Amino acid sequence: MLAAGLLATRLWIxxxxxxxxxxxxxxxxxxxxxxxxxxGPILAGVHAGDLVVFTSPEDGHPALKRAIAFRGQSVAIEDSVLMVDGVPQLEPGVDGRRIDGTYFGPVTVPEGHVFVLGDNRSGSIDSRIYGSVPLENVRATVLWPPGG
Known part of the structure; x- marks a missing residue:
């Protein structure tokens, strides 16, 4: 019985x-x-800053990225500064010096999608490459470590 409970927990929770x-x-x-x-995505939803796991449109494998923006929001990167709806975003986990001179967008996130980015912008294949991810493809949120 214990084994069945552990298996169920791993499969669904x-x-x-x-x-x-x-x-x-x-x-x-x-x-x-x-x-x-x-x-998590069903019960609590997905919010900006959440770490999410989804099926990568690039190769079909699970991918881990940070949720950045949602339906109707504009996303751009201006000289390494992330802008959402024209407002600079505080990103303590991103080393701006490593991505100095980086520009992207702006793009608008379609209905039912999330724009995701890796914190290591120079080493990440993310929504800048494959576009926004359908929310239905988000398989889980990261419980630990909290906030990454």
Whole structure:
């Protein structure tokens, strides 16, 4: 009975995942184990700043990124500064010196989608490449480490 309960928990509620990409460094280093909360997107929704796991449109594998913007919001990067609806965003986990001179957008997030970025902008394949991700493709939010 205990084994069935643990299996059910892993299948539908909590699942550990090992990060195999540098795209979220330094907040979540390669090789780290994170804890996914599978009902999170349904129960609590997805909010700006959340770490989310979704099926990558690039290769079909699970991808870990930070939710940045949602329906109707404008996203741009101006000389390494993230702008959402024209307002600069505070990003303590992003080293602006490593991405100095980076420009992107602006783009508008379509209905039912989320714009995601890796904290390690120079080493991340994210919404700048494959566009906004349908919210229905978000499989889980990250429960631990909190906020990455």
């Amino acid at each position: 909590l699942e550990p995942m090992t990060v195999n990409s540098e795209s979220m460094e330094p907040a979540v280093p390669t090789g780290s184990t994170i804890l996914l909360y599978k009902p």
